[in-house]
Amino acid sequence: MLIKDQWYAIEFGAAVGAGPVRVPVHGHDLVLYRSSDGTVHAHSDLCVHRGGALSGGRVAGDCLECPYHGWQYDPSGRCVKIPANRPGAPIPRKARIDTYPCVERYGFVWVFLGDAPEQDRPPLPALDGLDDAPEARREGCRAVTGTFEWQANYDRVLENAVDIAHTPFVHAGSFGNPDKPQIHDFELAEERDNGHLVSVTATVDLDPPAPSGLWAKVYRTKGERPPVRTTTGFYPPNVSMLIVRPPLGEIRLYTAAVPVDEHRTVSKFCMLRDFFTGKWADRDSIRRTLKIFAEDRATVEGQRPELLPFDLAAELHVKSDSIQLAYRRWRQGCLDRGLGLAAPSGPEAGHRAWVIPSPARVGDSDDGDDGDRADGWVFPAVAPAAAE
Numbered sequence: 085m086l087i088k089d090q091w092y093a094i095e096f097g098a099a100v101g102a103g104p105v106r107v108p109v110h111g112h113d114l115v116l117y118r119s120s121d122g123t124v125h126a127h128s129d130l131c132v133h134r135g136g137a138l139s140g141g142r143v144a145g146d147c148l149e150c151p152y153h154g155w156q157y158d159p160s161g162r163c164v165k166i167p168a169n170r171p172g173a174p175i176p177r178k179a180r181i182d183t184y185p186c187v188e189r190y191g192f193v194w195v196f197l198g199d200a201p202e203q204d205r206p207p208l209p210a211l212d213g214l215d216d217a218p219e220a221r222r223e224g225c226r227a228v229t230g231t232f233e234w235q236a237n238y239d240r241v242l243e244n245a246v247d248i249a250h251t252p253f254v255h256a257g258s259f260g261n262p263d264k265p266q267i268h269d270f271e272l273a274e275e276r277d278n279g280h281l282v283s284v285t286a287t288v289d290l291d292p293p294a295p296s297g298l299w300a301k302v303y304r305t306k307g308e309r310p311p312v313r314t315t316t317g318f319y320p321p322n323v324s325m326l327i328v329r330p331p332l333g334e335i336r337l338y339t340a341a342v343p344v345d346e347h348r349t350v351s352k353f354c355m356l357r358d359f360f361t362g363k364w365a366d367r368d369s370i371r372r373t374l375k376i377f378a379e380d381r382a383t384v385e386g387q388r389p390e391l392l393p394f395d396l397a398a399e400l401h402v403k404s405d406s407i408q409l410a411y412r413r414w415r416q417g418c419l420d421r422g423l424g425l426a427a428p429s430g431p432e433a434g435h436r437a438w439v440i441p442s443p444a445r446v447g448d449s450d451d452g453d454d455g456d457r458a459d460g461w462v463f464p465a466v467a468p469a470a471a472e
């Protein structure tokens with residue numbers, strides 16, 4: 085279930101260069117490209133002529149050109165050229181693709197998936213430590229990025245990222261301490277902006293295990309490891325955060341859980357550290373981060389049901405689960421407001437293409453065309469799922 089009308093971090097800005105880039109999101113393909121002024125644009129990756137994948141084409145001028153018959157779409161999504169037509173022939177009004185508001189910030193490309201008008205959209209989250217400009221990180225910090233693929237639903241992946249009590253068990257081989265599994269009480273900090281939930285975080289002291297590898301050398305001179313103050317939480321809909329504060333400094337991990345479809349997720353992470361800031365330690369930072377994801381993999385991919393149950397009472401919750409519960413409450417609130425989009429299924433799905441609705445479908449486009457109606461589009465929008 086995709087929650088619409090949200091800003092999703094779906095790709096690294098650095099991954100979008102001169103050519104179009106396909107990003108699958110929840111069973112729909114999106115295409116990103118960069119125009120000559122450096123702006124990233126996001127569209128449905130579906131040509132309205134014969135359903136060609138625009139991401140297989142090229143950027144011509146500032147337009148996206150379909151690889152099949154060369155139709156060109158401008159950044160607003162309007163078709164501006166049909167090469168097979170005689171010059172001057174009118175371009176049908178329906179010759180347009182869905183265009184999604186798109187912002188590049190903190191090194192990620194954020195795409196607003198949905199049709200809510202601008203005044204009703206939640207703000208982008210503030211990811212402390214990551215600057216607007218992709219390469220300019222907080223002074224004294226070094227950043228690395230990476231990706232990790234899961235055969236699991238993104239709700240499960242996101243919940244795992246903010247789950248504190250699994251650490252002593254799933255991560256006993258790295259930073260978890262199986263001898264001290266008890267989680268001290270913690271308070272949730274919830275931030276709202278204009279009625280939108282923008283973050284839920286919690287800080288708790290975790291007992292680390294005995295150091296190993298590079299850390300063992302560091303701690304040999306320092307003796308027993310003190311508790312590690314750890315902050316974790318999420319920014320709806322798909323970004324999680326983890327701050328770990330070992331005595332040496334601070335590690336910050338921001339991870340976008342990109343829902344490829346109901347059963348696959350790609351985690352795209354940016355990890356900042358304010359110690360060992362030389363390039364020499366980058367490989368070790370990436371390796372350690374991927375090792376932690378790999379430790380989680382079997383557990384997360386083995387969870388059943390694969391998708392989150394709708395009913396909060398369908399699983400048993402205890403106090404240490406309160407961040408995940410906050411996520412489930414947020415998600416349920418969205419479903420109750422009709423923001424859930426279920427991927428089309430059944431026999432018709434093989435014969436028909438659907439798209440995630442964009443703001444222009446409700447007349448909220450900036451091209452001065454206020455007469456947009458559902459019947460003005462070639463491909464239907466996925467309908468909201470009935471509230472559970």
Ligand code: FES
Nearest residue numbers: 131133134136150
């Ligand atoms: S399918 Fe895209 S131009 Fe024909």
Ligand SMILES: [Fe+2]
Nearest residue numbers: 244254376380
């Ligand atoms: Fe984990």
